[in-house]
Amino acid sequence: MFKKLLASVGIGGAKVDTILTKEVVSPGDTISANIVITGGDTEQEISGLDLALMTRVKVERDDTEMVINKPLAQWHIADKFVIQPGEIREIPFEGSLPWETPVSSNGARNNQTRVWIATGLNIDMAIDASDKDPLNIIPTPTQNKVLQAMDNCGYTIFKADVEEGQLRGHDFASTTGCYQELEYRPNEFALFGLNEVEVSFVASEHVTHVLLELDRNFGGDSYRSLTLPNNISLEEVTAQLKSLLG
Template identity: 50%
Template sequence: MFKKMLASIGIGGASVDTQLVDNRLQPGQIFHATIVIKGGDVAQQISGLDLALLTKIKVSGDNENYFKNHQLASWRLTESFEIKAGEIREIPFAGKLHPETPFTLLPVRNNQCQVWLQTGVDIDTALDPNDVDALDIQPTPVAEHVLNAMDSLGYVLFKADVEQGFLNTRAFSSTSGCYQELEFKPRSMGYNAVREVEVSLVCEAEQTHVLVELDRGFRGDGYQYFTLSNEASFGQVLEAFKANIR
């Protein structure tokens, strides 16, 4: 009876561990994992098992900005079952990352981008054990071309974050409820030059949409948007950015 009471407040109860085959992924990629549930000191009824893909987003408040967790995707892994004391149960799983999952492996010191998987166990009358696994999200090949194109045009990536909201243009719209901003500054500043460039990418299976915000000093701000094939070469990406950053 005492062990059951302790398990009900999370002491000596069941635990969960998600074991990823590889935590280095790209947006839209399929990942594989094994979810390991270990029974505690007593048998417990588990109401369900869920896995969620999360990122941290910046929210613009009335007085100041703040960060909160944002769910990009979720999966129901199991329905109700009982885990016996000391039992080990393994559940194989394959899921697909949201195509707009933010990149986290970026060549920038001020990188505020985080992505992780969180596994939660719903246990009747008990605290929810959970497991958090950080993901390293690599830029796609066309996103790598974008970074290299900006470098070739004389811009340095100085900040990356994820913001709340949707990107909407006449040609495309985002769907995840957040968007990543890659902020670039020129290596040298000329008269009437572009002072800052913010680039956001909306990745899809066959193409990548690009929204560019330009801070052009005396000429004012401006927006450009265009779409790149995911098969585009570096030269094609470079020419697209040359045509739209001016």
């Protein structure tokens, strides 16, 4: 009886660890993992097991800016089960990252983008056990060409974050309720006399949509968008960006 009471308040309870096959992935990639559940000091009933792909999102609430944790994708792994004291149970997992997953490895000096896998054991009347596994999200080949093309145009990335809202461009819109902004500033070799360029992606399997917000000395902000096939060359991306930035 005493051991069951301890388990109900999260003392001596079950533990969970998600062991990722690889931690460096790109949007649209398949991720795989082995979820290891270890029983505590007494038998416990687990009401379910779930995984979520999480990111940090900047939001505004009542004129106050704050950062919240937001799920981009969720996976239900297991329904109710009982785990015995000291029992080790392993559950394999495989899932696909959304194409709109923010790029956390982006080279920004002020990089506020964080992406991780959260694992939760739903233990009735207990403190949830949880496990957080960071993911290193690198750009897709097409996204990487856009980043290189911005460098070729003389712009340096200085900040990256994720904001609440929806992106809309010509014939495309984002779907996750948030979007990443990569903020660029001109260096001494910059073209076109812009103060700042904000780059956002809405990627998909066959094409990558790009939305640019241009901050000019005169005339205020303006928006440009383009859609790039995922087999495009760096030279073609650079040429298209120069056309939009000019």
